[in-house]
Amino acid sequence: MRTTARSTFVLCLVGLVAAAVAVAQTTSTNAPAATPAKPKKPVFVQDFTGAYEPAQSSSGRSGPLARIRGARANEKASQSASQLTNDIVKEFAAQGFTSKRLEPGATLPTDGWLVRGTFYATDSGGNIIPTELIGGEQKPNTQLSVSVANLAKDPNAPFIVFGKAEALKGQGAPVGWNPYVVAAKFVINTVESATDLDKLAKEIVQTIMQNKQIVEEKALASNQ
Numbered sequence: 001m002r003t004t005a006r007s008t009f010v011l012c013l014v015g016l017v018a019a020a021v022a023v024a025q026t027t028s029t030n031a032p033a034a035t036p037a038k039p040k041k042p043v044f045v046q047d048f049t050g051a052y053e054p055a056q057s058s059s060g061r062s063g064p065l066a067r068i069r070g071a072r073a074n075e076k077a078s079q080s081a082s083q084l085t086n087d088i089v090k091e092f093a094a095q096g097f098t099s100k101r102l103e104p105g106a107t108l109p110t111d112g113w114l115v116r117g118t119f120y121a122t123d124s125g126g127n128i129i130p131t132e133l134i135g136g137e138q139k140p141n142t143q144l145s146v147s148v149a150n151l152a153k154d155p156n157a158p159f160i161v162f163g164k165a166e167a168l169k170g171q172g173a174p175v176g177w178n179p180y181v182v183a184a185k186f187v188i189n190t191v192e193s194a195t196d197l198d199k200l201a202k203e204i205v206q207t208i209m210q211n212k213q214i215v216e217e218k219a220l221a222s223n224q
């Protein structure tokens with residue numbers, strides 16, 4: 001009798017284990033598959049630009065020496081713009097994006113986000129006035145507007161601007177262009193060294209990432 005009872009107990013235990021395994025397998029099979037993470041759009045960065053004024057000395061002269069100084073300032077500005085772009089690319093890469101600097105004149109890709117920037121200054125009335133790039137003789141209140149455009153749609157119509165959208169007008173934007181504007185302020189008159197450029201690049205990318213949700217929403221809307 002004891003042997004029979006023990007055998008019955010063992011058979012019941014085996015049956016319970018088998019049933020539990022079957023239920024677990026069924027649950028695993030019927031569980032919805034995890035949604036794969038949506039791949040991030042690649043980010044392409046163009047060298048930031050500025051509105052130039054004629055090279056002049058502080059006294060208003062435009063002789064040979066002033067032209068040489070102006071050429072040197074322009075060369076330094078171009079080098080600084082390239083370094084800033086490379087620093088921004090590096091910061092986006094640190095955030096997990098595939099990012100690349102676009103060489104001047106390079107053909108634009110057909111997909112991804114295009115990040116551009118424009119340096120500007122304002123007069124006493126708040127109007128946008130020309131200024132030079134970093135490395136030139138900036139006005140005391142030189143600032144920066146950064147834009148993000150959808151390359152699959154219109155690279156000349158950014159869907160979001162950090163700073164002043166007015167600073168980007170006259171650069172190919174279509175009639176009626178009305179981007180979402182984030183009231184960010186990048187004051188760059190204190191940018192004088194490679195370390196300053198690196199800090200500015202970090203500030204730019206951090207500002208974009210802090211507004212990542214609205215950037216993605218506006219990017220999605222730009223596809224419609």
